[in-house]
Amino acid sequence: MTFLIDRRSNPKQKSAVNRQRFLRRYRHRIRRAVAENLRGRLITEGGRGEKISIPTRDTSEPVFRHGPGGTVTHVVPGNEEFTRGDRIARPRGPGSGGSGRASNEGEGLDEFVFQINQREFLDALFDDMELPNLTKRQLSGLEEFKRVKGGFASDGAPSNMSVVRSMRSATARRIALGASKRSALRELEKTLEELPENDDNRAARAGLEEQIQALREQLARIPFIDDVDIRYHRHIQEPIPHSKAVMFCLMDVSGSMDQYTKDLAKRFYILLYLFLSRNYDRTEVVFIRHHTTAKEVDEEEFFTSRETGGTVVSSALELMQSVIEARFPSSEWNIYGAQASDGDNWPDDARRSSAALQHLLPLCQYYAYIEITQSGDKPLWHTYSQLREQWPETFAMQHISGPKDIYPVFHELFRKQSA
Secondary structure (H helix, E strand, O other): OOOOOOOOOOOOOOOHHHHHHHHHHOHHHHHHHHHHOOOOOOHHHOOOOEEEEEOHHHHOOOOOOOOOOOOOOOOOOOOOOOOOOOOOOOOOOOOOOOOOOOOOOOOOOOOEEEEEOHHHHHHHHOOOEOOOOOOOOOOEOOOOEEEEEEEEEOOOOHHHEOHHHHHHHHHHHHHHHHHHHHHHHHHHHHHHHHOOOOOOOHHHHHHHHHHHHHHHHHHHOOOOOOHHHOOEEEEEEEEOOEOEEEEEEEEEOOOOOOHHHHHHHHHHHHHHHHHHHHHOOEEEEEEEEEOOOEEEEOHHHHHHOOOOOOOOHHHHHHHHHHHHHHHOOOOOOEEEEEEEEOOOOOHHHHHHHHHHHHHHHHHOOEEEEEEEOOOOOOHHHHHHHHHHHHOOOOEEEEEEOOHHHHHHHHHHHOEOOOO
8 A cells, every 4th residue: 555645845824735725615705806806906917916805704614512401491581672473583692703783892803804826816817717719829939948958969067977878878889899709708618518528628628718718808808888988968958939919908088988988998908918918928918099090008098098089990900900010920929909999980980990800800819899888789889790790709799888797798708618
């Protein structure tokens, strides 16, 4: 019987086994808390850890106590507060939690708060989601290298010497150099064994013994290992493959887009960036805002600037295509697009927007359009609906009316596909 003992040390002041059991037990509570804590994050901030609060009533354990036992007679006085048929509240015994009222003794039970790290945060956030088209186009390894074994060489540093390979080479050399001598030695020993021992054969036997001794000395002079036998490990620089993704954030900043609508779009962009960062080694973000014209800006200007005037969506789509051609070739980058809008668009721009997006979709791994509106479908939704039928695996559209819709919509866009 074999016993395996895990002697790996746990993190400081933590029990890895108990922590994983705790995370599994309160999985749904953690996922709900993580989804609610996205408002104060920046898009490019990364998936840092998070503090999770769990009410004390959810962490309480059942307790068994001994009852009084036996036959007990209670004598209770009458009362002036209740009459027949009144409902009396169940008494709250010790260990049943707080009473829900303020205490004049300065004592009470707070919610249980604990910290989860970056990996646990992302696992809880994207536990049942996946990229619908996770085909990494090209793995580029031009930035970092690692040393790997690339065969053997006859020269090198003593620390890189391969003992096994050197001994194998030495054994082969000794066998090759001594093969003929060993064959002659076996024949002489056989002849000596067959030759009778008498006075007539004494001289012949002495000659055979001298030849046998000479051959044995020659075999003994073959070196056990020689300089030509030494072999060294050869190391080469091998590029480390990295998968790259670029995320394009397109948003309407015309007069119809208020700050509340931009905040909703920001939450969606944060989810998408964290999701891509979890699946790719390197993720770039490009912010494109537009009204009648489009412009590439930084994150702060992307969410704070507000322009007056109409909306021309095709300007942003055309700028996105020009940026892809200039800096992010589709053969090397996995391209993802996320567009947020209130659905308004200049009527004469519908055909041009449809044509621009038609050219972009073959270059993208995935393109998601969310329409933030309280009413029905807007003009841009009708324009994009035709493309959704042509590109069902690459293009997706969803409505968002409030903060509570963001995570369900994102979950629907990137839910795991059934086999």
